[in-house]
Amino acid sequence: MRASMRVEPSPAMPELRRVIGDGEGHPDGEVTGLDDAGLLALHRSMVLLRTYDERSLTYHRQGRIGTYAIFWGTEAIQAGSVHALDEVDWVFPSYRESAIGLLRGMAPATILAWWRGHPAGWWDPRERRVASICVPIATHVPHAAGLAWGLRLRGERGCAVCYFGDGATSEGAFHEGANFAAVMDAPLVLLCNNNQWAISTPLAAQTRAAALADKAAGYGMPGVRVDGGDVLAVYDATRQAVERARAGEGPTLIEAVTYRMAPHATADDPSLYIDEARVEEERRSECVARYEGYLRRRGLLTDELAEAARADALAAMREGIAAAEALPAPDPALVFDTAYADPPAQLVAERAELLRLLSEDGR
Amino acid sequence: MAYEFRMPDLGEGVAEGEIVRWLVAPGQEVAEDDLLVEIQTDKATVEVPSPASGVVSRILAEEGAVVPVGELLVVIGAEDGDGVPGNGPPAVTEPVQSRVQATPAVRRLAAELGVDLAALAGDGPVTEAAVRAAAGGPAGGRREPLRGVRRAIAEHLSRSHREVPAVTVVEECDFTHLSLTRGELSYLPFVLRATADALGRHPALNARLERDEIVYLDDVHLGVAMQTEAGLVVPVVRDAAAKAVETLATEVADLGAAAAAGTLVPEQLRGSTFTVSSAGRLGGLFATPLVNHPEVAILGVHRIAPRPAVIDGAILVRDIGLVSCTFDHRVVDGAVASAFLLDVIAGLEGREPGP
Numbered sequence: 001m002r003a004s005m006r007v008e009p010s011p012a013m014p015e016l017r018r019v020i021g022d023g024e025g026h027p028d029g030e031v032t033g034l035d036d037a038g039l040l041a042l043h044r045s046m047v048l049l050r051t052y053d054e055r056s057l058t059y060h061r062q063g064r065i066g067t068y069a070i071f072w073g074t075e076a077i078q079a080g081s082v083h084a085l086d087e088v089d090w091v092f093p094s095y096r097e098s099a100i101g102l103l104r105g106m107a108p109a110t111i112l113a114w115w116r117g118h119p120a121g122w123w124d125p126r127e128r129r130v131a132s133i134c135v136p137i138a139t140h141v142p143h144a145a146g147l148a149w150g151l152r153l154r155g156e157r158g159c160a161v162c163y164f165g166d167g168a169t170s171e172g173a174f175h176e177g178a179n180f181a182a183v184m185d186a187p188l189v190l191l192c193n194n195n196q197w198a199i200s201t202p203l204a205a206q207t208r209a210a211a212l213a214d215k216a217a218g219y220g221m222p223g224v225r226v227d228g229g230d231v232l233a234v235y236d237a238t239r240q241a242v243e244r245a246r247a248g249e250g251p252t253l254i255e256a257v258t259y260r261m262a263p264h265a266t267a268d269d270p271s272l273y274i275d276e277a278r279v280e281e282e283r284r285s286e287c288v289a290r291y292e293g294y295l296r297r298r299g300l301l302t303d304e305l306a307e308a309a310r311a312d313a314l315a316a317m318r319e320g321i322a323a324a325e326a327l328p329a330p331d332p333a334l335v336f337d338t339a340y341a342d343p344p345a346q347l348v349a350e351r352a353e354l355l356r357l358l359s360e361d362g363r
Numbered sequence: 364m365a366y367e368f369r370m371p372d373l374g375e376g377v378a379e380g381e382i383v384r385w386l387v388a389p390g391q392e393v394a395e396d397d398l399l400v401e402i403q404t405d406k407a408t409v410e411v412p413s414p415a416s417g418v419v420s421r422i423l424a425e426e427g428a429v430v431p432v433g434e435l436l437v438v439i440g441a442e443d444g445d446g447v448p449g450n451g452p453p454a455v456t457e458p459v460q461s462r463v464q465a466t467p468a469v470r471r472l473a474a475e476l477g478v479d480l481a482a483l484a485g486d487g488p489v490t491e492a493a494v495r496a497a498a499g500g501p502a503g504g505r506r507e508p509l510r511g512v513r514r515a516i517a518e519h520l521s522r523s524h525r526e527v528p529a530v531t532v533v534e535e536c537d538f539t540h541l542s543l544t545r546g547e548l549s550y551l552p553f554v555l556r557a558t559a560d561a562l563g564r565h566p567a568l569n570a571r572l573e574r575d576e577i578v579y580l581d582d583v584h585l586g587v588a589m590q591t592e593a594g595l596v597v598p599v600v601r602d603a604a605a606k607a608v609e610t611l612a613t614e615v616a617d618l619g620a621a622a623a624a625g626t627l628v629p630e631q632l633r634g635s636t637f638t639v640s641s642a643g644r645l646g647g648l649f650a651t652p653l654v655n656h657p658e659v660a661i662l663g664v665h666r667i668a669p670r671p672a673v674i675d676g677a678i679l680v681r682d683i684g685l686v687s688c689t690f691d692h693r694v695v696d697g698a699v700a701s702a703f704l705l706d707v708i709a710g711l712e713g714r715e716p717g718p
Binding site (some may be wrong): 061 | 369375409412487
């Protein structure tokens with residue numbers, strides 16, 4: 001007998017959550033958990049990330065750091081989520097969130113050293129509960145799921161937030177991590193920065209799902225869709241997901257919808273594939289200015305405070321790049337020394353050969 | 364202390380970059396983050412901001428130069444007396460600037476259209492639309508990217524026009540004898556035959572210029588310019604010197620059919636040593652074809668029509684067409700080109716080549 005197949009009409013697109021209004025027809029909403037000081041601290045975090053990003057692009061062009069993954073326009077996703085966490089919670093960044101450690105007190109020099117390929121950029125993840133920057137796509141989702149499960153097994157209060165892009169949802173590792181976390185009730189927040197582009201692959205060529213948040217249903221976890229340019233919407237969604245996680249109710253998938261407003265990275269020329277008029281339009285409603293509008297409507301942000309946030313961030317970056325550039329050149333043997341506890345003979349021979357060549361070269 | 368700025372890796376492991384344009388000049392004072400130079404790599408074209416403040420003391424790479432990553436581009440600040448400029452941390456002053464925000468593409472467009480970006484500065488970056496509007500040019504009209512055959516033509520002919528000091532010599536040719544005897548064949552195979560013969564006697568035109576050497580070529584492969592819907596293509600008839608007119612006619616017809624169908628393969632488009640441009644009715648009274656670089660000359664056959672001619676003191680109606688030879692004057696002298704052209708015409712008129 002032939003199986004009959006019935007295709008249900010696709011479900012309605014999940015609601016796109018917003019908190020910040022437009023100062024005109026749409027009023028601002030409310031969030032719980034942030035007092036005035038908390039709202040201003042969130043602003044400083046966004047400005048710090050924005051400044052880090054803009055300075056890093058300049059440093060790249062000046063030859064002071066290597067290839068750099070620009071995150072301009074997604075500060076709301078990073079700051080909004082981290083501010084909804086406690087210090088006991090873990091953060092698993094992808095390369096798009098390379099500077100998220102700044103929000104945990106990491107020095108700019110450390111992250112700049114990472115982009116300079118210097119071992120001073122290898123931090124100990126346990127120090128600030130910020131995992132290593134993950135460059136392969138989605139391979140850190142199972143890591144985050146496993147760590148979150150471990151926190152639960154040990155009876156700790158913490159949870160984990162794992163950041164990835166829309167392209168990552170097509171990866172096997174995303175499926176494994178999401179499914180595992182759901183089955184184990186791991187305290188995990190899966191935070192998808194859906195900027196609609198996986199380098200040059202548009203979302204429409206990435207998935208047939210109406211919304212990435214819909215994928216959550218297949219794992220038996222809630223899927224939430226928020227405006228990724230609305231820092232308070234991201235904060236609120238993360239806060240609720242963290243509450244669920246701490247209560248032992250398992251993971252949540254948050255789809256933060258945005259649009260990539262910069263090249264994928266410094267080695268990309270998006271004019272070859274992206275609609276630049278759309279990019280210009282998106283940049284006009286970018287997240288920092290939107291949040292500043294909200295704070296000013298509430299009478300919290302003054303020109304002095306905004307200027308001070310920028311000046312402090314710039315000063316931190318100036319110190320950071322100077323410190324990163326002042327680091328002594330690393331020992332080339334490190335390339336070999338940290339790969340194996342017991343290196344195979346071939347690797348030992350290669351190490352010796354490299355050191356011999358370098359010494360002959362007078363270096 | 365001087366800051367030595369070296370070619371950065373502007374892509375992801377690119378080996379080199381081309382200097383498109385210097386935005387500063389020696390002696391100019393620059394602040395950190397002022398734009399220094401526009402550099403093009405395989406990945407993109409970017410404007411590079413200065414990592415240091417100071418006076419530009421030396422620029423070491425010319426515009427157009429392709430510079431390996433790590434090579435010295437520019438020295439900023441007074442150089443040390445011991446001649447070993449330091450590459451230490453830059454001056455720690457983050458200048459407060461009010462630079463106009465615009466993407467490199469928009470900046471380039473503004474430069475091309477002569478629009479002052481500063482005049483358009485407002486909230487947010489200057490857009491392409493704003494620059495075009497300010498240029499006051501025609502807002503309407505269809506835009507089409509330069510692609511495929513058109514792009515190849517554009518690059519090839521720009522190079523010829525840029526590099527070749529070309530001179531054209533024109534003579535009259537009496538095609539009456541040929542029009543009576545050619546039968547079903549077009550003029551073109553006869554033109555190829557006469558050209559190949561004349562090249563044998565004037566090898567200076569079957570040559571190419573390679574840097575400091577002129578290479579006189581043994582074989583005669585004739586490029587034949589053909590118009591197609593996609594644009595101009597120049598397929599090649601190989602070893603034309605050894606082929607009879609009938610063979611040349613067949614090959615030209617085959618190449619023409621392939622060109623029209625768009626099925627020419629790269630091998631059929633490579634290796635010509637001399638080119639013939641013969642556009643028939645559309646060949647103009649005369650024209651000055653561009654030399655098909657790296658060749659050194661091109662023969663143009665222009666519109667053949669009944670025209671009055673003076674023969675033995677009488678005015679007769681004859682089939683007359685102008686024939687031109689455009690040549691690279693670096694390699695070929697005018698007298699040589701003229702002698703070659705007269706030789707071709709003698710062949711077409713059915714005469715022995717004259718002295």
